[in-house]
Amino acid sequence: MTAPELVLTPSEMKQADREAIASGIPGIELMRRAGRAVADAAEKIASSGGRIVVAAGPGLNGGDGFIAAALLAERGYRVSLGLLGSLDHLTGDTLEAARDWRGETPPAEEISFHDADLIVDALFGTGLARDLEGAARLVVERMNASGKPILAVDLPSGIDGSTGEVRGLAVKATHTVTFAARKPCHLLMPGRAFSGTVEVADIGISREILAAKGGSLFANHPPLWLHALPKPGLMSHKYERGHTLVASGGATRTGAARLAARAALRVGSGLVTVASPPEALGVNAAHLTAIMLRGCDGPEGLHAILQDTRFNSLVLGPALGIHSGTRAMVAVAVQARRSLVLDADALTSFEGMASEFRGAFRGAPAVLTPHDGEFSRLFKDHPDILDPASKIEKTRRAAAYTGAVVLLKGADTVIAAPDGRTAINENGTPYLATAGSGDTLCGLIAGLMAQGVPAFEAACAGVWIHAEAGASFGPGLIAEDLAELVPGVLRNLLK
Ligand SMILES: NC(=O)C1=CN([C@@H]2O[C@H](COP(=O)(O)OP(=O)(O)OC[C@H]3O[C@@H](n4cnc5c(N)ncnc54)[C@H](OP(=O)(O)O)[C@@H]3O)[C@@H](O)[C@H]2O)[C@@H](O)CC1
Ligand SMILES: Nc1ncnc2c1ncn2[C@@H]1O[C@H](COP(=O)(O)OP(=O)(O)O)[C@@H](O)[C@H]1O
């Protein structure tokens, strides 16, 4: 079985580099391997004998650029290289790499990109320390204006390796070659969009070293959670596949619950029931078939329903209303110790009250699924959670604080467990930004938890399945389509 893909932060990568060096691979050898991987990638883009312009920076990223430039010249390309800063200031492995290069080293701000078949961006990698200014900014502006293919070394210069944010200005690469493992910026927006096609080159740093220095951050793909997905056995009966309960809003706000309920059923929850306020029973009944319906009058009603212990997974929030009644329903659910997905109004009803969640979920697994707005409202009195520039850090802190799995939605959804395990999702499509799409996601996660999938794996699998379903449909997608696309996604996953 394929291992989950490890993603390393720049500081973890630096430690892994050091460990590899300590274990016997000299730094210059790592750099030569990195440079060779860049040259190999360049060869796939630029036709033989073409013109390649390398912009090299003052650090190790620039060193990779020198190695690649020398190799490409040997291989018959017409290569020129511009250096940011002075040759006299190069040190260590970068200085040694620069000795391989036999050509001129004019200032990077003076080289021309207009007749290049390919530009190699080796200005800055994981060592970017501040916003681009002056000469660096000028070079990046001219690269981007050239309209030529750009191959970024490790990551596009100007992108922050850990957050994916643009530091003032960044190279808009068409291709990136990174080393040993992807970094957060290759998956997080906007860095992902600036990276183009990303290739990971093996430079001989073992998975053991990568896992020892990283090991808690992953790309969200099936190898991370496929082992946890249930397959019904020949003798299974529906109660073994769990019973999901979804709370409905009032008479004019019932659709969200039904979307979640349908998704829970499609993802394999053996039974699904919508818990409806009395005044909305008629409208819910008119739209439900395989899904069951129960009257539920507020927190007391929910308490009564949950006396039946077969309801093992709950969705609370979509269209429930922002008020104390919703808070009371959450309290009932928490006390009942069932697997819980809290979304939308169940989060906003706790605006500025995140402390109410602290330690609340010890009795049963919980997943919170905020989008950015809901996240900011819930944690508005917690600058330590809201302020980090990194979406990974924010989500991790929220999970550690609440003790729940936190899933911060968006084009680059991040899922974090209280124990630190974190995944970044990347198979989505902007067509998922449609009304009711988040409700469907809640249902998928609750439906998986109903079948015994642990919270982190259920959240990761739910996000991936949701995104895969959306991407398989494309233009014209509406939330009602999503649950119907789930069987096709599952069929491919479980075959
Ligand atoms: N370690 C290894 O074994 C391996 C590492 N590898 C490679 O190393 C790369 C990381 O190298 P790195 O740590 O030297 O950082 P890097 O990205 O070159 O930048 C630092 C330089 O840029 C400068 N600088 C920063 N920001 C700036 C700004 N805004 N504007 C202007 N200047 C700025 C900064 O100057 P300072 O801040 O000191 O003034 C410093 O001189 C990594 O991405 C990968 O490609 C591979 O070879 C595989 C083996
Ligand atoms: N540009 C995008 N690319 C990929 N997925 C997206 C994008 N925009 C939104 N999504 C996904 O669509 C869903 C929207 O959920 P949410 O904001 O709760 O919407 P709603 O409240 O309308 O259901 C989330 O799963 C989110 O990650």
Ligand SMILES: [K+]
């Ligand atoms: K770069």
